[in-house]
Amino acid sequence: MKTRLLLLLLFASSFALAQIPTDDITRYLFSNGNLINEANSGVGDLVQSGTASTTTNGIEGIPNNALKINSDSFDGSAVVTSSTTTEFSYSFWFKLSGNATSEQEIIRFTNQDGHRIFFNQQTFSNGAVDFKWRIEDSSGSGTGRLATESSLNDGNWHHIVMTSTAVTNPTNFMELRIYLDGVFSQNLTNSSGPFTNGNIFYSSHATTISNQTSTGFTNDIDNVRVYDRTLTQTEITALANEIVNAMNPTDDLITYSFENGSYLNYANASNNLSLDSGATNTVNGHCGESNSALQSAGGTRLKASGINGSTEETSYSFFVSTTATGNFSEIVHHFSNYNNTSIFSGSTAVLDGNKITVVMRPFCGTGLCAQQSGYLNTIGSTVVNDGNWHHIAYTVAKNTIGSDIQYEIKLYIDGVLDATNTTGLIPASNNPAYINGTNEIRLFSGSGDFYVGSLDDVRIFNRVLSQPEIVQMSSYCIPLSPSIVYVDAGATGANNGNTWADAYTSLTTALSNNPSTGPTKEFWVKAGTYTLTSLNDKFIISENQKVYGGFNGTETMLSQRDSDANETILSGDVNSNDNGILQFNETTYADNAYNVVSVVGSNILLDGLTIKGGNATGFGSNPSIRSGAAIIISQNAKNADFNRLLIDGNKVIDGGVVYFNQSSGQTGNYNYNFTNCIFRNNLGRFAAVYYASNPRTSGTAKTVFVNCVFYDNIVANVPGYNQGTNTLFWFRTDVSTTHIGEFINCTVSSNDFNASNYTASIISASRINGNCTVRLYNSILWDNKRADNNAEHSTIGSFGSQAVATRVVRNSIAPNFSSGIAQNSSTSNPMLGSFPGKYKYQIGNSSSFAIDFGDNSFFPASVTSDLLGNLRIFGSQIDAGAYEYNSTLSNEAFTVNENVVKIYPNPTSNSLNILTDKELESVKVYDVLGALVLSEKTNKINVSGLASGAYIIKIKTKFSQLITKRFIKQ
Numbered sequence: 001m002k003t004r005l006l007l008l009l010l011f012a013s014s015f016a017l018a019q020i021p022t023d024d025i026t027r028y029l030f031s032n033g034n035l036i037n038e039a040n041s042g043v044g045d046l047v048q049s050g051t052a053s054t055t056t057n058g059i060e061g062i063p064n065n066a067l068k069i070n071s072d073s074f075d076g077s078a079v080v081t082s083s084t085t086t087e088f089s090y091s092f093w094f095k096l097s098g099n100a101t102s103e104q105e106i107i108r109f110t111n112q113d114g115h116r117i118f119f120n121q122q123t124f125s126n127g128a129v130d131f132k133w134r135i136e137d138s139s140g141s142g143t144g145r146l147a148t149e150s151s152l153n154d155g156n157w158h159h160i161v162m163t164s165t166a167v168t169n170p171t172n173f174m175e176l177r178i179y180l181d182g183v184f185s186q187n188l189t190n191s192s193g194p195f196t197n198g199n200i201f202y203s204s205h206a207t208t209i210s211n212q213t214s215t216g217f218t219n220d221i222d223n224v225r226v227y228d229r230t231l232t233q234t235e236i237t238a239l240a241n242e243i244v245n246a247m248n249p250t251d252d253l254i255t256y257s258f259e260n261g262s263y264l265n266y267a268n269a270s271n272n273l274s275l276d277s278g279a280t281n282t283v284n285g286h287c288g289e290s291n292s293a294l295q296s297a298g299g300t301r302l303k304a305s306g307i308n309g310s311t312e313e314t315s316y317s318f319f320v321s322t323t324a325t326g327n328f329s330e331i332v333h334h335f336s337n338y339n340n341t342s343i344f345s346g347s348t349a350v351l352d353g354n355k356i357t358v359v360m361r362p363f364c365g366t367g368l369c370a371q372q373s374g375y376l377n378t379i380g381s382t383v384v385n386d387g388n389w390h391h392i393a394y395t396v397a398k399n400t401i402g403s404d405i406q407y408e409i410k411l412y413i414d415g416v417l418d419a420t421n422t423t424g425l426i427p428a429s430n431n432p433a434y435i436n437g438t439n440e441i442r443l444f445s446g447s448g449d450f451y452v453g454s455l456d457d458v459r460i461f462n463r464v465l466s467q468p469e470i471v472q473m474s475s476y477c478i479p480l481s482p483s484i485v486y487v488d489a490g491a492t493g494a495n496n497g498n499t500w501a502d503a504y505t506s507l508t509t510a511l512s513n514n515p516s517t518g519p520t521k522e523f524w525v526k527a528g529t530y531t532l533t534s535l536n537d538k539f540i541i542s543e544n545q546k547v548y549g550g551f552n553g554t555e556t557m558l559s560q561r562d563s564d565a566n567e568t569i570l571s572g573d574v575n576s577n578d579n580g581i582l583q584f585n586e587t588t589y590a591d592n593a594y595n596v597v598s599v600v601g602s603n604i605l606l607d608g609l610t611i612k613g614g615n616a617t618g619f620g621s622n623p624s625i626r627s628g629a630a631i632i633i634s635q636n637a638k639n640a641d642f643n644r645l646l647i648d649g650n651k652v653i654d655g656g657v658v659y660f661n662q663s664s665g666q667t668g669n670y671n672y673n674f675t676n677c678i679f680r681n682n683l684g685r686f687a688a689v690y691y692a693s694n695p696r697t698s699g700t701a702k703t704v705f706v707n708c709v710f711y712d713n714i715v716a717n718v719p720g721y722n723q724g725t726n727t728l729f730w731f732r733t734d735v736s737t738t739h740i741g742e743f744i745n746c747t748v749s750s751n752d753f754n755a756s757n758y759t760a761s762i763i764s765a766s767r768i769n770g771n772c773t774v775r776l777y778n779s780i781l782w783d784n785k786r787a788d789n790n791a792e793h794s795t796i797g798s799f800g801s802q803a804v805a806t807r808v809v810r811n812s813i814a815p816n817f818s819s820g821i822a823q824n825s826s827t828s829n830p831m832l833g834s835f836p837g838k839y840k841y842q843i844g845n846s847s848s849f850a851i852d853f854g855d856n857s858f859f860p861a862s863v864t865s866d867l868l869g870n871l872r873i874f875g876s877q878i879d880a881g882a883y884e885y886n887s888t889l890s891n892e893a894f895t896v897n898e899n900v901v902k903i904y905p906n907p908t909s910n911s912l913n914i915l916t917d918k919e920l921e922s923v924k925v926y927d928v929l930g931a932l933v934l935s936e937k938t939n940k941i942n943v944s945g946l947a948s949g950a951y952i953i954k955i956k957t958k959f960s961q962l963i964t965k966r967f968i969k970q
Contacts, residue, residue, distance in 0.1 A: 095157045106210065285456045307439050307441060313462070315393065318393075330451060337440075484524055487503050497514065507570070508537070514545075522546045541598065547609065548605075549608040584617060611647050611648070617718075633658070677708045683714045712752075725800065733805065735770055831843065842868075851879050914941075926953075
């Protein structure tokens with residue numbers, strides 16, 4: 001959708017100077033027929049006498065937002081004024097049709113002491129309106145009249161303001177000023193004598209609309225306001241502009257805004273367009289937004305079928321830009337096939353020559369209406385093929401005239417009525433219909449000549465829009481869909497994704513409704529579990545979409561989220577019945593989705609999410625049902641980033657819970673980055689964690705893992721299917737292109753290799769043709785055992801009989817390396833500890849060989865923290881593995897091993913977490929001078945109030961075990 005730009009520009013100067021004054025003491029807006037005093041609810045609310053009145057469209061065109069009085073009376077109790085005032089202002093809107101040959105009292109303002117103002121109207125035969133007002137009190141009265149010079153009984157809204165002000169010469173007289181549609185019209189000083197003290201009302205006043213003791217008002221009234229002061233001309237202008245600044249109508253059935261070329265219907269989740277023939281290009285929209293309109297050079301047809309519902313009154317709004325000369329070229333075509341016959345009813349807006357014509361035909365009973373068997377043409381008079389954007393709107397109204405029906409077409413160009421036409425009178429007994437039952441919309445062509453040009457913001461309403469609404473829409477820009485889309489499974493608001501309160505409840509819907517081929521869309525997903533609904537269901541991530549988890553639903557910045565405290569789970573467990581047993585043919589997983597996440601476009605990000613429960617264990621030729629249970633990456637996704645993901649409990653009967661496979665014809669470079677991710681408890685037959693193949697025609701595929709941990713994953717045979725091959729990763733190169741895999745500061749530990757085939761390594765990289773390279777920097781692979789002999793599995797090698805790839809190992813630790821591939825590396829035990837929670841296999845103590853073992857030059861400068869969020873380089877040299885060992889500044893001896901307690905993130909700006917399986921007795925924070933600045937007893941302490949700098953934290957666990965650490969407050 002698009003940005004509201006033009007309207008803001010048009011009225012920026014007036015808005016800067018004056019808003020509608022809000023210090024009114026009485027305000028009746030009649031929203032949905034409401035009679036309360038919205039300036040002071042409960043005081044001065046209206047009470048209706050009579051039952052003839054109805055609600056009608058308000059000044060802004062919104063249904064049920066004004067009153068059609070029909071001679072009923074509405075009385076409000078007295079409202080106390082701010083003081084014994086000598087000034088008042090009265091503002092209201094009215095709409096007249098027909099002639100009132102006798103006076104009808106519109107409104108009166110009275111005081112308990114008998115002071116009254118009457119405001120009556122009488123309409124002359126020429127449509128001019130005579131307004132009569134009367135002011136009276138116990139000592140005198142004044143009257144005045146104003147006859148308009150032009151017709152006001154035109155069926156349109158008009159605005160009246162009357163101000164009353166005391167004058168000093170002559171003393172105790174009142175001056176009245178009348179403003180019609182914001183323009184000063186006439187003033188009068190009462191001539192029948194002074195009021196008692198120059199006041200109309202002393203301390204209170206009441207409002208009556210259409211007093212029944214007089215001849216009641218029969219027409220429409222809206223937005224009555226009373227002020228106990230004199231309004232300025234600027235304020236009166238602002239009030240008169242209410243109708244101009246009215247809200248854009250929002251009850252559209254169809255909205256095609258074409259943002260970034262989208263065919264979606266933004267008015268609801270159905271009736272999206274599809275391309276029936278030809279092609280479209282994106283161009284700048286009518287408000288100047290890039291890629292926000294569609295253009296066709298001819299031969300294009302878009303259509304949306306199956307639009308349910310019957311409507312006898314309809315409005316259409318759209319923008320066109322063209323230099324073509326049309327030959328009844330169909331732009332917007334809306335029709336229904338009545339009762340599945342070959343006869344169609346509906347309407348079409350066409351470009352005929354250089355002007356717009358609306359073609360319409362109704363249907364009667366079982367065939368065409370005899371009174372209108374041909375097409376009704378409403379022919380415009382305004383040239384529109386000048387290359388500029390023009391707003392086109394037309395309405396189809398169904399009018400009852402006696403026992404007959406007559407359809408009326410009104411065509412508007414750029415907000416101005418351009419042409420009208422009516423059908424013949426059709427007996428109502430013939431059951432005429434315009435659009436009936438299931439109907440269809442076509443753009444750029446219905447069944448005739450193709451429109452050549454640009455089209456923008458197509459909207460359809462199931463009612464007749466008012467002219468003020470059409471004027472508004474002619475300069476309105478549909479707001480762009482927000483760059484941030486909110487998702488909360490428990491949201492109860494509008495569910496449009498615009499705020500946390502109005503968040504989508506379905507991530508699937510949020511993603512599909514907010515595609516982007518242009519600017520990035522961010523999806524902020526609140527903590528909770530978002531579950532797929534079937535085997536083939538997926539969370540589809542398309543181009544330029546970034547999905548963030550870890551929110552509690554109050555955040556306004558990404559930095560405020562905490563993905564550990566607010567776990568956001570994308571689950572394939574359709575029936576929510578998984579038992580957690582990590583083996584094939586487990587029946588509780590049979591209902592699970594094959595793939596949890598499908599990445600189908602470039603420039604995407606997944607951040608702060610748990611992805612679990614994918615079960616790609618189907619049998620068939622399609623690899624997507626056998627691989628990619630957690631994430632399946634399509635060949636259209638040329639670059640993607642994955643940060644702080646927990647890939648947990650997914651199963652594949654072939655390769656890779658994360659799977660990337662190229663098909664023939666693909667070319668170009670592919671880059672995938674995994675940073676600060678955890679892969680655990682996944683099961684596969686081979687390459688259980690990651691499978692990737694190279695581009696098939698030309699280019700390079702590269703995958704980089706940074707600060708990632710892989711543990712408790714299993715490779716196993718699939719009963720009744722095939723034996724497995726023991727590897728977690730397979731970088732495969734079959735043709736003459738390039739394939740690269742990199743592991744930087746990763747930890748691979750405690751994975752089980754239970755399959756029958758050992759002709760592979762933990763990391764397999766092989767080639768049949770082309771170039772394949774795998775690099776291992778600053779990483780640890782330890783305690784990854786073979787089931788056949790409980791020995792450590794080989795670290796890096798080939799897969800099967802394929803040629804081994806180029807292998808580069810630097811500053812890494814593993815039990816074994818092939819000869820000649822490792823430099824500055826070690827086979828010494830890194831002494832990893834199995835910590836509680838998900839952050840397992842950290843450096844266990846200060847004696848670990850992994851401390852300061854890495855090479856800083858291999859680590860990307862863009863990543864500044866380790867997997868726990870601590871400073872990545874502590875001291876001068878980076879540690880090996882995904883975690884930086886954080887020694888303390890204190891010389892105080894520890895009574896327990898330091899691996900009992902961890903703190904993170906470090907540095908921190910808001911909160912500091914204490915990770916331990918021991919019960920805490922106290923937590924004390926000291927500044928560098930030794931002063932106590934915080935004292936807590938919880939595992940999460942708020943340090944946001946501390947000044948930036950270094951601090952010492954002393955953590956005492958039960959039984960007086962004391963640990964002292966250092967942290968940095970940013």
